[in-house]
Amino acid sequence: MVRFGVIAVVLCACGPASxxxxxxxxxxxxxxGAPIVxxxxxxxxxxxxxxxxxxxxxxxxxxxxxxxxxxxxxxLHALIATESAYRPSALSPAGAxxxxxxxxxxxxxxxxxxxxxPTENVRGGANYLAQxxxxxxxxxxxxxxxxxxPARVARLGRVPDIRETREYVRSVISCFLALTxxxxxxxxxxxxxxxxxx
Numbered sequence: 001m002v003r004f005g006v007i008a009v010v011l012c013a014c015g016p017a018s019x020x021x022x023x024x025x026x027x028x029x030x031x032x033g034a035p036i037v038x039x040x041x042x043x044x045x046x047x048x049x050x051x052x053x054x055x056x057x058x059x060x061x062x063x064x065x066x067x068x069x070x071x072x073x074x075x076l077h078a079l080i081a082t083e084s085a086y087r088p089s090a091l092s093p094a095g096a097x098x099x100x101x102x103x104x105x106x107x108x109x110x111x112x113x114x115x116x117x118p119t120e121n122v123r124g125g126a127n128y129l130a131q132x133x134x135x136x137x138x139x140x141x142x143x144x145x146x147x148x149x150p151a152r153v154a155r156l157g158r159v160p161d162i163r164e165t166r167e168y169v170r171s172v173i174s175c176f177l178a179l180t181x182x183x184x185x186x187x188x189x190x191x192x193x194x195x196x197x198x
Contacts, residue, residue: 055184056186057086057186061119062080071126071129071130071133074180075172075176077179078172078173078178079125079129081186081190084099085186085187086099099118100124100126102124102125106124112124132146139173140159141158143169143173147165175188175190181194
């Protein structure tokens with residue numbers, strides 16, 4: 001009983017004035033050392049409303065062309081990041097060229113006279129992607145058709161079991177998700193790193 005009395009006297013003598021209050025709000029991190037981001041201003045109730053608008057290469061032209069073809073602009077950006085890393089002079093070993101990597105015959109069928117002209121190439125690529133989406137009714141199948149040809153996808157009714165095509169579909173979708181999350185990505189490697197960090 002005496003022990004409790006001594007504790008009570010010590011606590012009363014110390015009182016709240018000697019208790020140290022710590023303000024951890026500006027400590028700069030959480031338990032695991034990651035910085036805590038505290039928004040200073042809330043713009044709308046939707047989290048995406050607070051993201052800064054993306055600034056991708058050829059932004060205005062790609063966005064406008066995507067919308068003209070009924071595509072989400074982020075999807076067309078994702079395709080271009082995967083296909084050419086935004087390099088208008090990109091040329092694949094198979095002969096695909098330009099931002100959206102159009103093959104010569106496909107470009108002709110789409111009315112693209114110069115595959116290396118960014119505006120013509122993106123218009124043709126957007127048209128071709130929109131055709132595949134309408135034809136297959138599935139983004140995965142449309143992307144597989146864009147990469148490996150629509151005849152093969154139509155014959156199989158699924159994404160072909162071709163490593164390059166499977167990785168291509170995954171890469172475009174990863175880029176689309178990264179762009180949707182507000183990350184600026186310009187090539188497939190950045191998209192894969194972004195996917196790994198989620």
